Amino acid sequence: MARYNAKTVEEKWQKIWAEGRVFEARPDQKGPKYYVLEMFPYPSGRIHMGHVRNYTLGDVVARYKRAKGFNVLHPMGWDAFGLPAENAAFKNKVHPAKWTHENISVMRGQLKRMGFAFDWSREFATCDPEYYGQQQALFLDFFEAGLAYKKEAWVNWDPVEHTVLANEQVINGCGWRSGVPVERRKLAHWFFKITDFSEQLLNGLDKLDRWPAKVRLMQENWIGRSEGARVNFSLKGRDDHLEIFTTRPDTLFGASFCALSADHPLSEQLARENPDLAAFLKECRKLGTSAEAIEKAEKIGFDTNLKALSPVGDGRELPVYVANFVLMEYGTGAIFGCPGHDQRDLEFARKYNLPVPPVVLPEGEDAKTFEIGDEAYTGPGTMINSGFLNGLKDNEAVSKIIAFLEKEGAGKREITYRLRDWGVSRQRYWGCPIPFIHCPSCGSVPVPREDLPIRLPEDVEFDKPGNPLDHHPTWKHVTCPKCKGQAVRETDTLDTFVDSAWYFARFTAPAAKLPVDKTQANYWLPVDQYIGGIEHAILHLLYARFFTRVLKKLRLLDVDEPFTGLFTQGMVTHRTYRDEDGSWVLPANLKQLEDGSFVRADNGKKVKEGRYEKMSKSKNNVVDPSDIIDQYGADTARWFVISDSPPERDLLWTEAGIEGAWRFTRKVWRLVNRVRENLDRAPAKAGEKLESAEEDILRLTHKTIDGVSKDIEIFHFNKAVARIYEFVNGLTAAPATLQRSHGFREGVFTLVKMIGPMMPHLAEEAWQQLGHKTLLANEPWPEVDKHYLAVETITIAVQVMGKLRDTLETAPGTDQAELEKMALQSDKVQRAINGKDIKKVIVVPDKIVNIVIE
């Protein structure tokens, strides 16, 4: 028997699959369609274990579904625009295109060595002009549909990256990549009108029952729907009024002040005549972006001396403040404060000595004595001190007050969302150019479609900060498509989240003349199973859902949701190690001493073990997939990443674990060879003993098929692996005579088929060694023969007072009286009863007998 040589076997089958174009998807192939997609990678340089895990999970699904008779689409491409390419250009004087394409080439090679069943014929990169040209066409479609617009807006400016960040790219007031505090600037900026779809995006979540509940909840919170009312407050001595959004219009009688955002137009207007207020606004803006402010969060205000008139007809005048805790971006940028029933308003009122009238009385309290102390009362109750609302429940009061406001013309019912429009302009070179031209006489003019794609210029320098497109001597200077006068191109490029918001649709027809080929998209979409990291739970997934709805509106396809199934996998972690100097030590650079402790292999310094953390260069705890493939082969790596941990949890990478997977690889190979060596010998003669042993093998085989299939369907890959281990143990333990039996051969054939999705090269080689001429990749999944699932005996647990005392072997379906009799005959049970009176016997057929005594 030849020792299993993973390298030659894996290369051999990868070549055969590629030459036979085995995994290329065509819509005319038979079977229901199944689109499985893993989040495409950013070409950062080399693949990491996170990629290996992600793409192995997807590949198991793709190969399994293929075997189950589905017409599977499983494509791969590159999310190729983005900042790191420009950083590399700046640092190493390499052109972003060159850097990106070299990385793609390396990573493609690494992925191919993993043996994933991708349809490589559909590969594209988002930096291909064919792709971003279509994206520019889509941008024009958005514009024509009123879904892309330009406005002056406060934007988050990253002073290090010299670019605008989306709200969601600002984390604790700092840029998500640069980590430095962002500044607020007013800039002309392109937006996509995602807010038009707030309601749809929220309601659509209900149908996504194959998404993790956690992700749906995160999206729900992100969209942030609130029901309430828009209320007008007249301003004493002025013609204008304040518009305020509130979710608690029932507490209007409890209002004791109004507060404006520092960015509210009225605040700015007042500040022009009031230098103190101007200084306060400046202070607020500074606070708004510093990390410190978030920690302290002291509520401060500035009294404008304006008085707002209570809109509920009680004639009260409320002071108007500008307050640091009011956001311009949410609601109307102005609030009324009801300190009795809102904690933040209460803190504010206490600070500025404002009244705190209670208007909602909790159950069991007396209206005469009820007072608000240090905590606002936010629960339900009965209205008091509220004029015509008195005596109503708070929710009844909401309807009544809204009806009142509507009648008075002082307000109306309103629903608001936290979700903001998506700012997509980036001051960057390495992104999709926005197809607009700015003409001094015609304004912003769309680029005619026949001029697409607008290609990025190749001759660019990265010697100074800012956007190279802006510095380019010729690229931006063009004639206006309308008046033919001198004009300039838009030099901003699109946020890279735009690139990934529709790539899954492009995969269905990557060479289509339109952005999306409707026939192909309607055939393949939606993606049946999408797999990726939880870090994209909000942004990417929400943008893709938005794009899909727009594509439908543009009549480019007919589906609402892009991904009907979503799976989010956990991180790949590894133990961390530090030496005496505190520097992180690479796992590959460890040497274990006799006593079990570690030292550095290079300089012998003592090393301390740390905790398991996500593999990262900074912690120096990475294991390079290529090293693992070199040492053990792709199949072993694939097997290990799906074997121990459930895929949604973090995977602990261990050297012992990968060794164990490698041992299993060889064990399967030995088992296959045992059958192969006996193939040309006649099957063993069926004696009585052999017959029953053979039956046992067949029963185990079919039980395993049943279990493994079910486990794969629900992503319990680690359990499928455990079942396969048990199966292999069962087969290995079979006596030599049995190994020539038909049943045993059947068992090993089945084993080979079942490891196909997980260790495809080994399985394919074994299939051939076992005398088959077909490709295993084209073989159907084994069928369960229900006959073998029937059990002859089952084990019944017998408890006395809930404690296990004995077990009984019996046929399934044995009746209760019989079970009780059998249980009482047991010596062990009698000993436990110890002569006491039996109060009750509980019998659950096929499960348990529990005897209750005095």
Add this chain to the structure above:
RNA sequence: GCCCCCGUGGCGGAAUUGGUAGACGCGCCAGACUCAAAAUCUGGUGGCCUUCGGGCCGUGUCUGUUCGAGUCAGACCGGGGGCACCA
């Protein structure tokens, strides 16, 4: 602060609707093969006690519901994640 998830052997993790806790793997121990090692195979492996029959304890802690709780309920402790002045 609010919301969500998770706590099971030395480790990763199993355990349909409440019904034999610890499947399977790793590690460890013992044995077989070998001059030896590697590889492989076999057996054992939650803790404590044991007259070797077995007994007691045990799923973060404490209460409760139940004939019966890892599973359900309440309170708490610990770990992880998300959101965060959202009116």
